[in-house]
Amino acid sequence: MIEITRPLARYIVASRLDAMPAQVRHEGVRAFVNSMGCVLGGCRESVIERALAVFEDLSGPPQATVIGWGKRVDAPTAAMLNAMSVFVHSFMDTHLATVAHPAGPPAVALFAMSERQSVKGVDLLHALILGIEVACRLANVIAAAPAKSHVGLSTHGVTNVIGTAVAMGKLLGLDEQQMVWAIGLAVVQAAGIRSGHGSMGGKLVAGHATRCGMLAAMLAAKGFTCSENPLEGAKGYAAVFANPPNLPAAVDRLGEHYEMLANAYKPYPCGIVIHSSIDVCLQLAAEPGFDADAIQSLQLNVHPLSMQLCDRQQPVDRMQALVSVQHWAAVALLFRQAGIAEGSDRVVHDPAVVALRGRITVRADEGMASEAATVTVLFKDGSTQQSHVAQCRGSHARPLTDDDLGVKFRGQANMLLSAAATEDLLGQCWRLQDLDDVGQLAQRFFQGNALSSH
DSSP, X not given: OOOOXXXXXXXXHHOOGGGSOHHHHHHHHHHHHHHHHHHHHHTTSHHHHHHHHHHHHHOOSOOEEETTTTEEEOHHHHHHHHHHHHHTTTOSEEETTTTBOOSHHHHHHHHHHXXXXXXXXXXXXXXXXXXXXXXXXXXXXXXXXXXXXXXXXXXXXXXXXXXXXXXXXXXXXXXXXXXXXXXXXXXXXXXXBGGGTTSHHHHHHHHHHHHHHHHHHHHHHTTXXXXXXXXXXXTSHHHHHOSSOOGGGGTTTBTTBOGGGGEEEOSSSSOGGGHXXXXXXXXXXXXXXXXXXXXXXXXXXXXXXXXXXXXXXXXXXXXXXXTOHHHHHHHHHHHSOOSGGGGSHHHHTOHHHHHHHHTEEEEEOTTSOTTOEEEEEEETTSOEEEEEESSOTTSSSSOXXXXXXXXXXXXXXXXXXXXXXXXXXXXXXXXXXXXXXXXXXXXXXXSGGGSOOO
């Protein structure tokens, strides 16, 4: 058996931010910017309102802010609800090799803790990078070839709880033994099944992972013990969630290679495996003389995972539309854009969208790369047109730039804040390393009169 729990714990405890490459530190800031933007974009949706109605009554003392509502609850509950907001529009980051989403949960957990105790930006950034790095590595252990996990397993559900525990443990200053316990306590709470995909229940996976990860680190800090090999043991994380697992992926070149640099940011608010279909349809719609109303039928050739996760020809609401490749292909062709508005219930039930979705056939192509797609259209006059995208936006070959992330942040933050407040907050997020007290951001932008009428 390869030992991975203690080597990871030892690395986390000994890690220093100033020893990390500048590219890694900047990627941590990018992850924070993206995560905070996604909180703002999703926080006012009904799924958060309903969850808040339950958990506000159950909350402990007011310690941290539920972003978008100006209400304060205990820190783990605030982090849970804010993590759900990150995931509401499926606009979060993605570790492309495993379809995990490692940044949002530790980011909002650390942000909630910054309201509970004073936290410097450099310390939050360091903890966030470690949480993302460990979550990505553990996702590789169970879901990146040669490892294999069941398609029904929510990779982010079972990895984010550990990434959040690691991040929180670093912030709390856990020693090596406590960090081992924190990882173990996170593992025993790990959960996430894709049966909730396309429903409010799917958002609870991220919230549960975030809350449980925080509690794991806080328990470990008080001497609450767990097993010594929760990741590699016979009844542990790797053995339970993968067949076979790839244990070496957790510690390979640890401290030299940063798997978090393989994390990516979504340009479209939907399942990552749909993005290539959106791009190819936008490309086709931009051709001179293209007329979506003249389409007789349309065939999309996509990577098999796109079919396995997102084959929903007629979604019944916006939650199902988030994971419907047919929906996003249709709106890309009809409206020539694919933003949050195109995933709304109004658009889901638009007769033109419904009709076009019904004319779309999706075919799983074993030879198609996950970032590629081909569309072939038959028009009513008998003519055909085809388009192909080899690398979609948001892929490793076409990543979002800092400017792209700024545009994405503004589009979501302006749903809640004034334009001036949005620019101020965005600037503060980019300057994360310079902040003396991150918790002051909540006071300035998310509490009381700070919220605009947006």
